[in-house]
Amino acid sequence: MLTTSEEGKCESCSCASKPTSKEIVVKATEPRKRIQRRVVQQIPDEQLKDPLINEAINKLPPNYNFEIHKSIWRIRSAGAQCVALQFPEGLLLYACVIADILETFTDAEMLIMGDVTYGACCVDDFTARSLGADFMIHYGHSCLVPIDRTSITVLYVFVDIQIDPKHVIDTLNRNFDKSKKMAVVSTIQFLNTLHSIVEVLNKDGWDLIIPQAKPLSPGEVLGCTSPPLDTSVTSLLYLGDGRFHLESIMISNPELPAYRYDPYNKSLTQEYYDHVKMRRIRFEEIEKARKAEKWGLILGTLGRQGNPAILSNIQKQLTEAGKTFVVLLMSEIFPERLGMMKEIGAWVQVACPRLSIDWGYAFPAPLLSPYEAAVALKSVKWQENYPMDFYSNASLGPWTNNHPDNKVKITRKKPPAKPVA
Numbered sequence: 001m002l003t004t005s006e007e008g009k010c011e012s013c014s015c016a017s018k019p020t021s022k023e024i025v026v027k028a029t030e031p032r033k034r035i036q037r038r039v040v041q042q043i044p045d046e047q048l049k050d051p052l053i054n055e056a057i058n059k060l061p062p063n064y065n066f067e068i069h070k071s072i073w074r075i076r077s078a079g080a081q082c083v084a085l086q087f088p089e090g091l092l093l094y095a096c097v098i099a100d101i102l103e104t105f106t107d108a109e110m111l112i113m114g115d116v117t118y119g120a121c122c123v124d125d126f127t128a129r130s131l132g133a134d135f136m137i138h139y140g141h142s143c144l145v146p147i148d149r150t151s152i153t154v155l156y157v158f159v160d161i162q163i164d165p166k167h168v169i170d171t172l173n174r175n176f177d178k179s180k181k182m183a184v185v186s187t188i189q190f191l192n193t194l195h196s197i198v199e200v201l202n203k204d205g206w207d208l209i210i211p212q213a214k215p216l217s218p219g220e221v222l223g224c225t226s227p228p229l230d231t232s233v234t235s236l237l238y239l240g241d242g243r244f245h246l247e248s249i250m251i252s253n254p255e256l257p258a259y260r261y262d263p264y265n266k267s268l269t270q271e272y273y274d275h276v277k278m279r280r281i282r283f284e285e286i287e288k289a290r291k292a293e294k295w296g297l298i299l300g301t302l303g304r305q306g307n308p309a310i311l312s313n314i315q316k317q318l319t320e321a322g323k324t325f326v327v328l329l330m331s332e333i334f335p336e337r338l339g340m341m342k343e344i345g346a347w348v349q350v351a352c353p354r355l356s357i358d359w360g361y362a363f364p365a366p367l368l369s370p371y372e373a374a375v376a377l378k379s380v381k382w383q384e385n386y387p388m389d390f391y392s393n394a395s396l397g398p399w400t401n402n403h404p405d406n407k408v409k410i411t412r413k414k415p416p417a418k419p420v421a
Contacts, residue, residue: 065161083133087140138154184197286366297328300333314374348373
């Protein structure tokens, strides 16, 4: 994978004028009663204006929205006694400050979960519940696991990050032809800024679209889930740092030139991905797996990564193909561990598809994703455009989480009682 940089510089950043709207009045055919709408503010006003809470919030970065007022109100309303806080590694440095604030202004005990959290698929409500938590706050990711399918009450805090929209707008104006249709995507932290930028630029004659892979939010992409784009789109822009999420939509749309605007260093780069090499390696691994007689099935136990319904589907396919198999539960998957079981000729991991795509070549035996296993077992044909649909509602088959066959509703139970001292 090669990356070249073409930094988008702007000599001056001028604020875009606020969009105006034209009011259209339609005369009623007969007199109508005017209905007064009543807007209910859920968070109490006295809490929003509490000087002590606001002073505590000032200890956090002003451009990061950790939704402290909402968290305090939700914890109080739920009468929670023990709250588990789960952060991705990039936000873990704020964990102690947030825990102190929430403990100070609620009657609940805070429990910081320190295990690695790669994404929203790692929301670990099961562990939180086993530790006695009756409420959980998951930071930095969208609600990939719906709140009606978690074992305890979960509040998702997206952590909206404010960036400089003027620089993004000026950079695009200097580097791209506004008449060409471009798709723009991001992660959940920058979606608010993304939508406001698109609104401003489209009013100025740009042809920007915000694609969506439901159930994700419009414009949101994950490392395992991104939408295929219409042929009228000529390029795509990713607003965010790193390449992991960007590569997902690049894999879904291998013919499109891709660009990344990094909001932290304010740079614009064109990004490249060796699609031919990736597809060749993955197809070779599938061919090797077809010759294996004994398979190993791995159900990921890191948060909600592993879906037992997908595992059952693969077990059924293997049984029908006359293959023998063993099932392993693993939180993280390493080549050295799997290498100890030399009798296994092929592995299938129900955890993260990108583990197979990005690192499968490093394992001693083929490590397939559920989609690749379906190809190896001839349940589906090899797709020329590798599908990135692991959480998409419009997935190609039952190797994905939101396929109708694989949706499982969790019945909430009360957390175990704490032992009496």
